[in-house]
Amino acid sequence: MRILYEWPPTRSQRARWALEELGLDYESHPVKLMEGEQNGADYRAIHPLGVVPALKANGYTMFESVAVVMQLIDEHPEKTLAPPPGSPERALYYQWCTFACAEMDPALMAYFDNAVRPLEAMRPPGRQHNAEFADYGRRDFALRAEALSKALRGRDYLLGPAFTGADILIGHSCFMAAHLELIGDYPILQAYHGRLKQRPAYQRSYES
Numbered sequence: 001m002r003i004l005y006e007w008p009p010t011r012s013q014r015a016r017w018a019l020e021e022l023g024l025d026y027e028s029h030p031v032k033l034m035e036g037e038q039n040g041a042d043y044r045a046i047h048p049l050g051v052v053p054a055l056k057a058n059g060y061t062m063f064e065s066v067a068v069v070m071q072l073i074d075e076h077p078e079k080t081l082a083p084p085p086g087s088p089e090r091a092l093y094y095q096w097c098t099f100a101c102a103e104m105d106p107a108l109m110a111y112f113d114n115a116v117r118p119l120e121a122m123r124p125p126g127r128q129h130n131a132e133f134a135d136y137g138r139r140d141f142a143l144r145a146e147a148l149s150k151a152l153r154g155r156d157y158l159l160g161p162a163f164t165g166a167d168i169l170i171g172h173s174c175f176m177a178a179h180l181e182l183i184g185d186y187p188i189l190q191a192y193h194g195r196l197k198q199r200p201a202y203q204r205s206y207e208s
C-alpha cells in the first residue's frame with residue numbers, strides 16, 4: 001500500500017491530488033508540522049530535509065512534490081495525464097511542471113515567508129518578516145502570473161483542451177496565490193483556478 005506523508009495546506013496536496021485524479025489507493029500519514037514531527041528521526045529517515053510531501057510506494061520511497069506527481073502519472077499512462085514522451089506536447093508538459101517548483105514556488109514562498117507566515121512557524125525559529133523581500137516575492141509572482149496568463153489565453157488547460165499533471169502542479173501555485181490574495185489581478189489565472197476547483201479530485205484534495 002502506498003503511504004503519502006502530508007500535511008495540508010502545503011505542497012503535499014499536489015501529491016494527494018495526483019493520487020486522487022488517478023484513482024489510486026493510498027494511506028495518509030499526517031506529518032504534524034506544528035508539533036515538529038518533521039524533525040524527528042523517524043520522519044528524517046524518510047525525508048532528509050523534514051518537509052512534506054514524501055511517498056512510500058511499491059519498491060521506492062521518494063520526495064519532491066513535482067517529481068512525485070510526474071512519477072505517479074508515468075506509472076499510469078492509460079490515464080493520459082501526460083503526453084507521450086518525446087512528443088512536442090511533452091516538451092511543454094516538462095516546461096510547466098518544472099516551472100511550478102523552479103519559478104512559482106520561490107516567488108510565492110518569498111512572499112509567504114516575508115509577509116504572511118506566522119512568526120512562530122518560521123524556519124529557522126526567530127526569523128522575522130521583511131517587507132522588502134516580500135515585495136520581491138510579489139514582483140516575481142507578477143512576472144510569472146503574466147507568463148501563465150499569456151499561455152492560458154484561449155485555452156482551458158496549460159497544454160490545451162486536455163487536463164494534465166502540469167495543471168495539478170501549477171494548480172497548486174494558483175491555490176497558494178489565491179490563499180495569499182495575489183491572484184486577483186490576473187483574471188485568466190483566476191478563471192483557470194476556478195475550472196480546476198470544479199474537479200472532484202481537486203475537491204477531495206483541497207476541501208476535505
Ligand SMILES: N[C@@H](CCC(=O)N[C@@H](CS)C(=O)NCC(=O)O)C(=O)O
Binds near residue numbers: 011038051101
Ligand atoms: N521542494 C519541496 C518543498 C517541500 C516543502 O518545503 N514543504 C513545506 C510545506 S509547503 C514543509 O513541509 N515545511 C515544513 C516546515 O516548514 O517545517 C517539494 O515541492 O516537495
